[in-house]
Amino acid sequence: MDFGFTTAAYVVSAVLFILSLGGLSGQESAKRAVWYGIVGMGLAVFATIIGPGSGLWLLSVVLIAAGGYIGYQVAQKVQMTEMPQLVAAMHSLVGLAAVFVGFIAHIELNRVMGMDAETRKALDGFAGLLAKKEGVEISILRVELFLGIFIGAVTFTGSVIAYGKLAGKVNTTAEKLPGGHMLNAGAAAISVLCLFWYCNTGGFLPLAIMTLAALFIGYHLIMGIGGADMPVVVSMLNSYSGWAAAAIGFSLGNDLLIVVGALVGSSGAILSYIMCKAMNRSFISVILGGFGGTTGPAMEIEGEMVATDVNTVAAQLEDADSVVIIPGYGMAVAQAQQSVSELVRRLRDKGKNVRFAIHPVAGRLPGHMNVLLAEAKVPYDIVLEMDEINDDFPETDVAIVIGSNDIVNPAAQEDPNSPIAGMPVLECWKAKSVIVSKRGQGTGYSGIENPLFFKENTRMLYGDAKASLDQLLQSIN
């Protein structure tokens, strides 16, 4: 097979990948789209194995099969609530692979550079590709693989830390080493110095120092970001893994890698942008960690939190015609989605209009709540976005807030001094009555009081969300 066939296969794969991402615009077309992605990937791998430059294809196939088996096991066993961890873990693999591929390119480059002109001509495959380069091209190649390794390394440690935080293995609060962002800036400066060093000498040492610095940046950057900002972090890492692939694609001169890397990179960037917008914070402030200080004294909250019990809530739900449920990370933690789904089923059987309101940053992953509800067999056409449902709250009889806090905080609209002022929120307090299922009286991630809990039409249902809902189910049948 010659080079032409491989390129043709790459073109087809690239089109399939684009269709695969485009298909995610709707639930039904998405089911088809994932097949486009699988076929595209299969074609790309097949074409590369039989194409020029690769060898040891048996080993490759065996390794892919072994990796595939593990991937299959993981995909079958993973709980839907563990999706954020899984996605983060997978990013780390891409990051590490990018680092390795970058190193190989470096080793090969040096090997090829060391040969004389005669032997160079005899080379084929990747080494052959390298052999044709000279002068500026080599410098550019070095920059590209340097970038690929840098982004890959940041992605790798960043994802590992994100995984740890999401899986609860690392403390989820924002922590920084003494020196804070100066350390990051220092590490970045070292990397830039190494870039010049490497371009001039081509030695392994600057590359190794840069890799260590990048690994540190990834670690320290993500350690400094707290739990609820994770949606931004995960999509940011998603983006990085794409840019790493694109950078490697440049250094290998492989267009498909560039195309896919760019697609993934822009996808992650857009997701990060959407998440930041939903929190009314700039990307920089999320990455630098923590909430900004208040600009003045917070508004005083009048009233008191009024507790309620399961029977009262059951009676309220019996009387209600329209119910809106607002799930948050607390629902995922309590694994309450099945109970919520059962509650919704029973209420819908009684002819009540039950819907879900999903805030873009609910949960720890973009779209996290949607997946959990889908897992619990909640039909997706009653799961609505913030913009779709916000105007309906005044006509809603009961709004149930399950394990969310900041995304339903009226202070964002009412108190210009609040740290979250201006963040778009679900206006559930406009409903006739609001029930908040919550473990205790504490504040949310942002650490600010939520005046919603003190409103006249709000009742607090304290306790674990799943336990409360299971009790509630006994009273509703």
Next chain:
Amino acid sequence: MRIGTPKEIFPGENRVAMTPASALQLQKLGYECVIEKGAGAAARFSDQEYKDAGVKVVATAAALYKEADVVAKVRPPEDVEIKRLKEGQTLISFFYPAQNTELMEAANKKGAHVIAMDMVPRISRAQKMDALSSMANIAGYRAVMEAGNNFGRFFTGQITAAGKVPPAKVLVVGAGVAGLAAIGAATSLGAVVYAFDVRPEVAEQIESMGAEFVYLDFEEEQTDGAETGGYAAPSSPEFREKQLAKFRELAPEMDIVITTALIPGRDAPKLWLADMVELQKPGSVVVDLAAERGGNCDLTVADEKVMSDNDVTIIGYTDLPSRMAAQSSTLYATNIRHMMTDLTPKKDGKLKHDMKDDVIRGATATHKGKITFPPPPPKVAAIAAQPKETVKEPTREELIAAEKEAFKKETRNQVTLLAIGGGLILLAGLYAPASFMQHFIVFVLSVFIGFQVIWNVSHSLHTPLMAVTNAISSIIILGALMQIGSGSFLVIILAALSVFMAGINIFGGFLVTRRMLAMFQKS
């Protein structure tokens, strides 16, 4: 400490201040409960039910007053009950301290602390113990029931085989709690309801209950209801004339009139005069909820049902809540229970009479041998929300101008970005070799396509999007596959590892995406 409830001795009073349900809640606060034998009988709560709820039943009122540290009852105490009070005992009941000055002094002399349920300030926090409102709610409902009982026709309009029935027309004067409850009950029975109130800000509440607000064409500086604690203030003579003229206009049509107009500290205003009753059709009904304070209607006789010369029934019962004793006892007992909750902040069964608390201070008439009535005005004043300053609606021209401005700005931004981006690329093209630029074109176009495509991805599919992009970013496997065949052992090891990891990712990513997408189901 012990909470005791005696049997009400006022003739015809059926209510009781403690129910078995409220007793259970009081015990949770750490109190012991005592009740006089037969106290709940008139409200259909038997002594046995109380015993089952853990309440001690004592035979006589005297014994009860002796045992209890807190006495909770409904009506203001009679002289004989005052005599039974002892030093340091707390009495919680309706008291009307403004009208019952002597009673208050007598109680004070006995050294009892009196908490008047009728003096609970009307602030949001105290709504749960606002017994006046809960009783007024019942009175409003019952007023409609009494009216229906004496009215010879349906409330709702019907078209039947036997002919057409027009709906009853109901006028509610005064839209306080009782008025609103009456509106609610009457509309749900199908009547056409009109309502009037001197406070224009309640029009919205009236309309929300399904009644039509009767507007007066009158210009006057209205005092805001919030300033007078949510109650109506007396109106000017001119206003009154206009109002009466409107009523005269309505009177011939109205089948049922329910009047609830009260002004704090005054006799009830006369609003439904004798000539209006004369204008009404025979068989019409007037229910006067202000009968206790002299009545809104000229012909009202307190506690009685009278017939006018033209066969209009005028009902002046003053015991409407007591006529629904089971319901009103339940609500009143809950009000009392909430009051006790506030009086027992630690839930340890010890009463803490905190005179710094606005609600408790407001309701206290005598405390520690001092008469504390009238209370200072409550610190939290807002009841009806102050009308918000209306945001000025931008005119059409302004809107168009703003739109144009936004469009111009957007164009400027876009052009600037394109210029900078284009400039940078051109600059790169000047220095970079052609082979790099070939790949660079592919890169830029892909980023562009990526942005266009991803914006259309629906929010609910963001998690599958991440999983799928994850899977396809394992395209890095191509790099490893290209390299694995060439070079040294170290290269092979590194490449093999990369292939392996990417393999995990490809399969894991795609399969988990497929699994997720399969879960999304339409209802």
